[in-house]
Amino acid sequence: MAKPRRPVACATDEAVIRGSLDTTRHRDPALVAARLTQWLAARHPGGRVETIEAPLASGASSELFFVSLSGVELEGRPAAEAVLRMAPAYAVYPHVDLAAQFRCMDLVARRSPAPVPRVYFCESDPAVLGAPFLLMERRHGRGAPDWPSYVRQGWLHDLAAAEQAVLWRNAVEVIAAVHRTGLAPQDVAELGLPFGGATLLDQSLRYWRRYLELDRQGGRYPELEESVAWLERQRPNADFAPTLVWGDASLRNMLFDGLQPCALMDFEFAHVGIHAFDIAFFALMDYVMAEGFAGGAPRLPGFPGVQETLDLYERASGRVVPHREYFVRMALTYMSLATTRVFQRLAREKRVPPDLVATNPPLRILGEVLRSGKLPP
CATH class of the missing domain: 3.90.1200.10 (Aminoglycoside phosphotransferase (APH), C-terminal lobe)
Structure with a gap:
């Protein structure tokens, strides 16, 4: 197959690729942590966010934070680390439904041997953090x-x-x-x-x-x-x-x-x-x-x-x-x-x-x- 013609300004440039991976930040991590602590405490008394980290690149279709938790027990064991995935301000897809994402991930995690992180919560009310969000297990690799x-x-x-x-x-x-x-x-x-x-x-x-x-x-x-x-x-x-x-x-x-x-x-x-x-x-x-x-x-x-x-x-x-x-x-x-x-x-x-x-x-x-x-x- 012939190689495609490339423009003078090229989409393989480092700045372009890095830009395409990074979701524009619309939220202050400290404020997100404070509001998430309030939300968690209502469900797990004493639960709180200890640290929050915004990865350098979180993808183009959502906004991610890595959070460390204390006082939160999920599915019978302490949840020390989690991923907060927030719906983006700019929708890449023509339809965004975090509840459907939650159900799909939960089905795969429960009904297949595929290594899919468990999804702990789905919050559809944008008033909590400014956008609907998922809170899920963090895995390393x-x-x-x-x-x-x-x-x-x-x-x-x-x-x-x-x-x-x-x-x-x-x-x-x-x-x-x-x-x-x-x-x-x-x-x-x-x-x-x-x-x-x-x-x-x-x-x-x-x-x-x-x-x-x-x-x-x-x-x-x-x-x-x-x-x-x-x-x-x-x-x-x-x-x-x-x-x-x-x-x-x-x-x-x-x-x-x-x-x-x-x-x-x-x-x-x-x-x-x-x-x-x-x-x-x-x-x-x-x-x-x-x-x-x-x-x-x-x-x-x-x-x-x-x-x-x-x-x-x-x-x-x-x-x-x-x-x-x-x-x-x-x-x-x-x-x-x-x-x-x-x-x-x-x-x-x-x-x-x-x-x-x-x-x-x-x-x-x-x-x-x-x-x-x-x-x-």
């Missing part, structure tokens, strides 16, 4: 950083190719574990994508169309228009079994203990949907990180390509990944819709030049796929 990119340096880069292959296979297996989460009829009815549709595929297509309408508020993007229309026009005539999908499956959203994932994070887009989309997203994201955000750097030698990763998933899960081209294109469309929305915010906040919105890495790769008809290998 080594991550796959965006900057400096794990593709170019760091512990993942320094692993032997055979170790990288084991780590990748383990990551695929935990995604298969997420997909084994048991679902009751009520879960299927209530945790699908929110804009209606008679089938899971109908729901997905309506969601992409709504996402496109959201992105249109900041400009016109012919690649997004064409790709969403292609998905609608080429939809397979098939039924899909309801599956709890992560929605943002990638190495970047995992923590590792050795070569084994020990925590899965960022369930903002978790929903009952189609397993093929979820694993296609995972398979494609590493390519986008290397080819797009790392400026065309070679992928790590132990990581297989998209099709081989889908084969690995089939062996790990016992489930076929049908209509592969369709769902890989769907995954790339989603990446492009979401990243365009993030870059619109960056441009509005004058952290990137406005012309980078229409040349962000996933969108450039999507344009190349549309022009060539060839998917990433």
